[in-house]
Each structure stands twice: as C-alpha cells, then as structure tokens.
Amino acid sequence: MTKLLPRLNAAQVQDLINLSFEYQINEAKNFPSALVSTATIGASGGSRVQDRELKHLCTTIRTIATDFGYPDLKLTQRQLFEVEVAVFLADSDLFESGEGLRDDVWAFIATVLLPDIVIWRHDIKSSSTVVETDEKLSTNHFKGGVRNTFQRLWLRAKALDRGLSNAKRWELLSTLTEDALVQLIERPSISASSRLSVAIGEGWLRHSKKSESKNMEPIMRRFMVLIRRLNEICLLDYFDDHALTETIDRLFNDASVKN
Incomplete structure (x- = not known):
C-alpha cells in the first residue's frame, strides 16, 4: 500500500526558512517537531506514514x-556522502510509490525533517539568512525540484541504477562527475527513462576512459544537446541495446570533435 508522506507547498517553505537556523535545527532534532503540523498529507490513496518511519x-x-564530519566539520568528501544518501533513499520503501515524484514531499523532508543537513551540506552560515540573493543560500536547496538537497539524489539513484543483479550496481552514480549528473538528471525528457539514462552513463564512462586528456564537461554538454535533439525525432527507448549503444557512442564522438 502507498505510504502517504507529509507535503509542504512553496509558500510554507518560504515561511519556514525565514525562521532562525537555531530554531529550525532544534525543532528538527526534537522529532516529531511542532513544525510537522504545518504540513499537509493526502486524504486518500494510501495510508499515512508512521512517525517511526x-x-x-x-x-x-x-x-x-x-x-x-557532521555537525563539527565541513563536508569535504561530498560525492561519497551523496552517493551513500542516494543509495539509501533509492532503497527506501517510502518512495516506491508516486510520493517520491512529488516536489512538495521532498520540500517537507528538506525544510522540516532535515534542515540541519541541508545547511551543513551547502555550508550555509548561521549568521546569514537563507533568503538572501547569494546563490549558495538559494531556496532551491529546500523547496521541491531537481535542486532539492535530497530529491536530486533520489532522482540520480533511480535513473542510474544498474539493477539488483549487477555487482557494480551503483558505479555510474559514484563515477559520473557532478556536471555530468546535472546535465543528465535536469533533462526530464531523458532522465525519465532509466534505461536511456543508464545507457548514457555507460557511454560517458567508456568515453571518459579513452579521453583522459580531455575535459569531459564540454563534451557532455554538447552530447546532451545532440541526444535531446535526436530523441525528439525518434524515441531512443525503442532502440534495441546494440543500436542504442552505437548511437550513444557516435554522439559522444561527434561531441568530442569540437573540443
């Protein structure tokens, strides 16, 4: 049965992140906090998630x-941390249903349940307010969407999962660079298909190994332009495995020529 999680809309997120950091963190750690009552939950379609979960x-x-290093040390091994969290979220049964696709659910998790981790992950200074114009303090880290601190990790894991039977199930998640992950996951026309996302990840991995002297960042950006254009003409998900691999390798080679 679907587990219904609390939801927080954009206006509620804005109200809560205007509170002091100290108040947010103290409330979040004293679970269930008074802030939980500000969230709504679906009236039907499943059973309410339990507090213990x-x-x-x-x-x-x-x-x-x-x-x-939390909470004492600044995060230095960002990728390792994010891979561990992403794998945990991907394996959690809380997000197996459509709840994992709801921006307002992830807004609740970041703003009400784990604001201290958001603040620590993005090195937000307690002397500042989250609503300043500085990009580091963007509300995008809290509100739902592809920039949400936790939603982005869940999306990455779901898109790049090689499957339970694969001994290196999460290699793509841990190997692709941040720029490559952003380029892939923030293009829903591509990342909505796990098969296509994995195929692109495998292509990136192959190409990066034979292009050690090249910068993969501009190559990946040009590749994404090419593959999105092609995907509008013909649905790549309908290609068989061999044709899809050949197409992806060809597009990576084409994207490299201009480097």
Missing part, C-alpha cells in the same frame, strides 16, 4: 552525515 529516515541520514 520518518524518524528512521532522519536518523539514518544524520548517521551517514556524521561519518563525514
């Missing part, structure tokens, strides 16, 4: 963060 979510992510 949300607490387990928070405890696990904070435990992972603690292994990387």
Whole structure:
C-alpha cells in the first residue's frame, strides 16, 4: 500500500526558512517537531506514514552525515556522502510509490525533517539568512525540484541504477562527475527513462576512459544537446541495446570533435 508522506507547498517553505537556523535545527532534532503540523498529507490513496518511519529516515541520514564530519566539520568528501544518501533513499520503501515524484514531499523532508543537513551540506552560515540573493543560500536547496538537497539524489539513484543483479550496481552514480549528473538528471525528457539514462552513463564512462586528456564537461554538454535533439525525432527507448549503444557512442564522438 502507498505510504502517504507529509507535503509542504512553496509558500510554507518560504515561511519556514525565514525562521532562525537555531530554531529550525532544534525543532528538527526534537522529532516529531511542532513544525510537522504545518504540513499537509493526502486524504486518500494510501495510508499515512508512521512517525517511526520518518524518524528512521532522519536518523539514518544524520548517521551517514556524521561519518563525514557532521555537525563539527565541513563536508569535504561530498560525492561519497551523496552517493551513500542516494543509495539509501533509492532503497527506501517510502518512495516506491508516486510520493517520491512529488516536489512538495521532498520540500517537507528538506525544510522540516532535515534542515540541519541541508545547511551543513551547502555550508550555509548561521549568521546569514537563507533568503538572501547569494546563490549558495538559494531556496532551491529546500523547496521541491531537481535542486532539492535530497530529491536530486533520489532522482540520480533511480535513473542510474544498474539493477539488483549487477555487482557494480551503483558505479555510474559514484563515477559520473557532478556536471555530468546535472546535465543528465535536469533533462526530464531523458532522465525519465532509466534505461536511456543508464545507457548514457555507460557511454560517458567508456568515453571518459579513452579521453583522459580531455575535459569531459564540454563534451557532455554538447552530447546532451545532440541526444535531446535526436530523441525528439525518434524515441531512443525503442532502440534495441546494440543500436542504442552505437548511437550513444557516435554522439559522444561527434561531441568530442569540437573540443
């Protein structure tokens, strides 16, 4: 049965992140906090998630963060931290249903349950306010969408999962650079298909190994332009595995010529 999670709309997110950091963090750690009551939940379509399940979510992510220095040290091994969190979120049964696709659910998780981790992950200074114009303090880290601190990790894991039977199931997630991940996941016409996303990830991996002296960032950006254009003409998901691999390799080679 679908587990319905609390939801927070954009206006509620804005109201809460205007609160002091200290208040947010203290409330979040005293679960269930008074802030939970500000969220709404679906009236039908499943059963309400239990507090113990949300607490387990928070405890696990904070435990992972603690292994990387939270709350005392600045995060230096960002990719390793994010891979661990992404894998945990991908394996969690809380997001197996359509709830994982809801921006307002992830807004609740970032703003109400784990604002301290958002603040630590993005090195937001307690002397500042989140609503300043500085890009580092963007509300995008809290509100739902591809820039949400946790939603982006769940989307990456879902898109680049090689499958339970693969001994290197999460290699793409841990190997692709941040720029490559952003280029892929923030293009829903591509990332909505896990098969296509994995095929692109495999192509990136192959090409990066034979292009050690080249900068993969501009190559990946040009490749994404080419493959999105092609995908509008013919649905790449309908290609068989061999044809899809050949097409992706050809487009990576074409994107490299201009480098």
